[in-house]
Amino acid sequence: MTAIPAAPAAVPEELSPGQRALRRLIRRKGAMVGLVLVIAFVAMAILAPWIAPYDPLATSWTAIRKAPSDMYLLGTDELGRDVLSRVIWGARASLLAGVVSVCISLAIGVPIGMAAGYLGRWPDALISRITDAMLACPFLILAIAFAAFLGPSLTNAMIAIGVTATPIFIRLTRAQVLSVKVEDYVEAARAVGNSHLRIAFRHILPNIVAPLLVQATLAIAAAVIAEASLSFLGLGQQPPAPSWGSMLNTAKNYIDHAPWMAIWPGLSIFLLVLSFNLLGDGLRDALDPRHR
Amino acid sequence: MFNYLVQRIGTIVPTLFFVSILIFGLQQLLPGDPALIMAGEDRDENVIRYLREKFHLDEPLPMRYLYWLGGVLQGDLGESLRIQQPVTDLILQKLPVTLQLAAMAMVIALIIGITAGIVSAVLKDTAWDYAANIIALWGLSTPNFWLGIMLILFFSVWLGWLPASGYVSPFEDLKANLASMIMPAFVLGNAIAAVLMRHTRSAMLQVLNADYVRTARAKGLVERVVILKHALRNALIPIITLGALEFGTLLSGAVLTEQVFTIPGFGKLIVDAVFNRDYAVVQGVVLFTATAYITLNLLADLAYFLVNPRLRG
DSSP: OOOOOOOOSSOOOOOOHHHHHHHHHHHOHHHHHHHHHHHHHHHHHHTHHHHOSSOTTOOOTTSTTOOSOSSSTTOBOTTSOBHHHHHHHHHHHHHHHHHHHHHHHHHHHHHHHHHHHHHOHHHHHHHHHHHHHHHHSOHHHHHHHHHHHHOSSHHHHHHHHHHHHHHHHHHHHHHHHHHHTTSHHHHHHHHTTOOHHHIIIIIIHHHHHHHHHHHHHHHHHHHHHHHHHHHHTTSSSOTTSOOHHHHHHHHGGGTTTOTHHHHHHHHHHHHHHHHHHHHHHHHHHHHOGGGO | OHHHHHHHHHHHHHHHHHHHHHHHHHGGGSSSOHHHHHTOSSOOHHHHHHHHHHTTTTSOHHHHHHHHHHHHHTTOOOBOTTTOSBHHHHHHHHHHHHHHHHHHHHHHHHHHHHHHHHHHHHTTTSHHHHHHHHHHHHHHHSOHHHHHHHHIIIIIIISOOSOSSOOOOTTTOHHHHHHHHHHHHHHHHHHHHHHHHHHHHHHHHHHHTSHHHHHHHHTTOOHHHIIIIIIIHHHHHHHHHHHHHTHHHHHHHHHHHHHHTTOOSHHHHHHHHHHTTOHHHHHHHHHHHHHHHHHHHHHHHHHHHHHOHHHHO
C-alpha cells in the first residue's frame, strides 16, 4: 500500500486553468526541450541571411562535393554550394510549409467541423461522409495527387498538405463541439437569447481551443515531414531554392562519394519534427486532464 | 449479425461515392484545358481531338463524371497515355511487389512494436520504459526516406552487405529478393512499429489493472503466463484493428521507400505517373488505394465484431 499523500503544506494562490496548464507544461522536460529546439529553428530561419556563411545558391566549380573542412563546415554539394548555408536557409521552407499548411487546415477545418457539430442533422451527415471519403485516401498519396494536379511548387505543396490534413481537424472540432454544446453554460447562453453564431464563436470555440492547439502542434510535425517528402519526390520546393527534402533527393545519387550531403538535411528534418512532436506531447499532457 | 453487416456496408456506399467525386474532381484542378495539358508538349491536333472525345471533354461536368464512373464500375480506370496500357493492368502488375514490401514491413512492425509495448507497460517507469518511449519518438520523427538513405550508406556503401537498390522477383531468386527487400521493409515498418508500441503500451497498461488480471495473479499464476495469456490476449484486439488502419500509412510510406530503393511497385507507379503527367494513372492509383482502405476497414470492423462477444449480443 502506498501512503496517503499528505495535504499540501501551504494552499497555493488561486491559479486560472491556463496558468495551471502552463505550469504543468514547464515542468515537462521533453516539452521544454521541444520548445527550445523550435525557437532555435525559428531563429535560424529568420536570421538565415546573417548567419549563413555563404550564399546558398552560389555555385563554385572549384569546390564540388568537398568533404567538411574549416572552410566548408558541412562540406559542399554537387554544384559546389555550401551545405551548411543551404541547411540554414532550408529551415525557411520547412517551417513555412509546416505552419502555413496547418493554418490552411485550421481555417477550413474548424468552421466546417463547428458547423457539423453545432447544426447536426443533414449538414453533419453530409460533412461527415465527405470527411470519411478524404480520410480513406492515404495522406501522402492524396497530397501527391493534389500536388500533381496543381503543379509542382512550394505554394502548391502547402495547399496540398493543408487540404489533405483538413479532415482531421473537421473530425476533432466536430467531436469537441458535440461534447461542449450540451454543457450548462452553452444552454444558458442560448436561454438568454444569443445568436447561433455568437454562441458558436464566443461560448463554444474558446472551450475547444486546447485540443485543437495540441493537434495543430502535432500536425505541424506531420506537415514538415510531408513537405520534405513532396520536395524529395520533386513536387515541393523547386531547385535551386534550398529545401531539406530536395537536398536529400540529390544527395541520394551521391551517397557513396559525398555522404555529408545526405546526413545534415535529414538530421535537420528529424530534429525539427522531433521538437514539434515533443512540444505537442507535452501540450497534450498539460492541457488534457485525461492524459495526466 | 446480418443486420450489422448490411448497416455497415450501407455506410461505405456514400463514402465511396464521395471518394469518386473527390478523385474525379482532381482533374478540375488542372489549370486550363485538360486536353491541352494531357497532350503534353507536342500538342498534336489528333491527340487533342482524341482526348476530347475519349474524356467527353465537350460535355457538361456531371455527364463527364457519369461516363467516368460508369467505366470505373466496370473495372475500367482509363488508359495510361504514356505506356498505352489500361491503368487496371498497370496496378495489378505493380501490386504484388508493394504487397510483399508491405507484408514484410508489417511483420517487422508487429514484432518490434508489440514487444516494445509489452516491455514498457510491464516495466513502467523503468529505464526500459524510457528507452522504448525514446525509440518510439525516434520512429515517429524520422522521415523514412532519410532513414532509407542512411541505411544504404551504412549497409551498402560502408559494409557492403546489402544491395543499395534493384529489385529481384522472389520467383527468380528468393535469397536475392529478401536481400533487396529487407532494408526497405525495415524502413517502412519502423514508423508503424512506433505507433503500435504506443498503443500496445496503453492497451496493456489498461488491461494490467483489470480485475481478471488481478485474479490470475492472486491464484498464483506465473507472471509470464499472466502477461502473455491473460493480459496480452485481451489487449491484442484493439492493436490488431489498429494494424489494419495503418494500411494507409504503409502505402504512403511505400511511395517514398520504393523511390529511395528503386523498387518497381505501386508507389513508384504513382510517382512516375506524376512526372509523366499521366493523370489517369494518378487517379486510378488513388481510387484503388482508397477503395482498398475502405474494404480493409470494413474487414477489421467485422473481425472486431466477431471476436468481441459483447458486441454480438
